[in-house]
Amino acid sequence: MKDLFKVTTRTIVAAGLGAAIFMLLFMYVKVPSWVPETQFQTAYGLSAFFGVLFGPIAAFLIAFIGHALSDFLQYGSPWWSWVIASGVASFVFGLAFKRTKVEEGSFGFKDILTFNLFQVLGNLVAWLVVAPVLDIVIYAEPANKVFTQGAVACGMNIISAGVIGTLLLVAYAATRTKKGSLSKGS
Amino acid sequence: MKARLFSYNFVNTYIHRLSGLTKLACFLFLTFAVMFSYDLRVIMVILVISTCLMVISRIRFSQIRTMVWYVAGFLLINAILTYFFAPEYGVSIYKTRHELVDLFGKYSLTSEQLFYQLTQVMKYASVIPLGMIFILTTNPSEFASSLSGVGVNYKISFAVSLTLRYFPDIQRAYTDISQAQQARGMEMSAKANPWKRFKSALLIIIPLIFSTLERIDLITNAMDLRGFGKRNKRTWYIRKTMNHEDWTALLFCAFLFFGTLAVSTYINHSRFYNPFI
Numbered sequence: 142m143k144d145l146f147k148v149t150t151r152t153i154v155a156a157g158l159g160a161a162i163f164m165l166l167f168m169y170v171k172v173p174s175w176v177p178e179t180q181f182q183t184a185y186g187l188s189a190f191f192g193v194l195f196g197p198i199a200a201f202l203i204a205f206i207g208h209a210l211s212d213f214l215q216y217g218s219p220w221w222s223w224v225i226a227s228g229v230a231s232f233v234f235g236l237a238f239k240r241t242k243v244e245e246g247s248f249g250f251k252d253i254l255t256f257n258l259f260q261v262l263g264n265l266v267a268w269l270v271v272a273p274v275l276d277i278v279i280y281a282e283p284a285n286k287v288f289t290q291g292a293v294a295c296g297m298n299i300i301s302a303g304v305i306g307t308l309l310l311v312a313y314a315a316t317r318t319k320k321g322s323l324s325k326g327s
Numbered sequence: 328m329k330a331r332l333f334s335y336n337f338v339n340t341y342i343h344r345l346s347g348l349t350k351l352a353c354f355l356f357l358t359f360a361v362m363f364s365y366d367l368r369v370i371m372v373i374l375v376i377s378t379c380l381m382v383i384s385r386i387r388f389s390q391i392r393t394m395v396w397y398v399a400g401f402l403l404i405n406a407i408l409t410y411f412f413a414p415e416y417g418v419s420i421y422k423t424r425h426e427l428v429d430l431f432g433k434y435s436l437t438s439e440q441l442f443y444q445l446t447q448v449m450k451y452a453s454v455i456p457l458g459m460i461f462i463l464t465t466n467p468s469e470f471a472s473s474l475s476g477v478g479v480n481y482k483i484s485f486a487v488s489l490t491l492r493y494f495p496d497i498q499r500a501y502t503d504i505s506q507a508q509q510a511r512g513m514e515m516s517a518k519a520n521p522w523k524r525f526k527s528a529l530l531i532i533i534p535l536i537f538s539t540l541e542r543i544d545l546i547t548n549a550m551d552l553r554g555f556g557k558r559n560k561r562t563w564y565i566r567k568t569m570n571h572e573d574w575t576a577l578l579f580c581a582f583l584f585f586g587t588l589a590v591s592t593y594i595n596h597s598r599f600y601n602p603f604i
Contacts (some may be wrong), residue, residue: 149547161496170529280362
């Protein structure tokens with residue numbers, strides 16, 4: 142289990158490059174929703190995917206750096222409470238690291254279930270607890286407003302991470318060599 | 328996809344000459360001060376100062392036009408949402424109620440609510456120039472060394488610098504693929520419906536993600552071979568030494584930060600400034 146939080150060069154590089162794609166998705170590949178200030182963000186599908194491949198630390202950094210930098214570019218200054226919440230959500234996605242058989246080339250029903258369990262858990266914690274509470278503590282925003290925004294974001298991010306994350310993982314598993322795929326020729 | 332990452336170019340002004348570390352520390356001092364305080368007077372002081380800094384650093388309006396529109400839109404929507412969800416929030420903060428106009432249902436306009444929302448808008452507006460100054464006057468290559476200078480672990484700083492390095496590449500790749508697809512007849516301009524555009528964007532992203540995975544392995548090997556992460560500290564190729572200009576700026580911003588805390592603690596006795604009592 143200690144391996145889960147180990148920081149190797151690979152973790153750092155994955156975090157750096159992952160954050161760049163996260164930024165791109167966060168800024169350009171999104172669908173605005175009927176609730177202002179919340180969007181369907183495909184970026185969380187990416188951070189969930191990288192979380193399963195590279196672990197919680199990488200996933201946290203991807204979302205934290207990616208979200209903070211894209212806020213910088215779009216608004217001039219990061220909205221810290223949601224940046225932190227993004228990081229927390231992705232950290233929890235990353236706990237599914239090494240609990241699936243995706244590196245061995247199979248991502249079946251059981252793996253999909255495990256992945257989605259962590260994904261839903263991470264989104265619930267981040268958008269129903271972390272983001273609204275920090276909004277109230279840091280920015281003194283009205284509670285019912287931030288909890289509504291949080292709930293909408295939560296729903297959409299569960300769909301994003303669930304659908305896009307699962308699809309990416311299935312596609313990735315197909316590119317890996319299956320374990321025990323070599324057999325003695327007759 | 329026209330937005331460039333940092334449209335940084337060097338102009339010989341006081342702000343540009345400061346080291347990245349100073350600018351990052353000042354940015355954090357001032358934004359944290361505004362984030363903490365709900366005192367309109369303090370916020371206005373910082374807003375005026377940051378606007379002056381913007382003039383000093385000779386930032387042209389054309390450089391920040393898009394951001395200004397984004398932010399204006401955000402502030403407007405946020406103000407409407409706040410009023411819609413909590414029309415009496417100001418009353419509960421300032422503990423008094425001065426009704427101006429009675430609208431419909433539970434919605435009425437009170438001076439407390441107006442004051443709260445004015446403070447809120449100013450609070451968010453005042454950090455924006457700071458961020459813009461920071462982005463437009465700091466050399467992106469210096470950013471990582473500044474981060475490690477304020478105490479962030481150097482491995483994390485390195486991840487940030489990889490992001491800054493890789494983002495323009497991936498942006499270019501995205502534009503290339505998208506134009507190639509459009510040349511083959513895939514409609515991705517504003518003429519296509521949003522859902523179609525979204526789907527084609529996803530189709531471009533997938534090969535980008537998978538080619539990035541290969542690149543991660545490549546860069547990891549290159550960095551491992553050069554002994555990355557073997558020590559607890561590292562040096563940076565681009566790092567300016569601090570001079571008296573840096574120390575002046577730092578002292579000034581630290582003074583504003585602690586001044587804000589002092590105003591809240593000793594004068595207002597809370598984060599809010601209450602003109603109604």
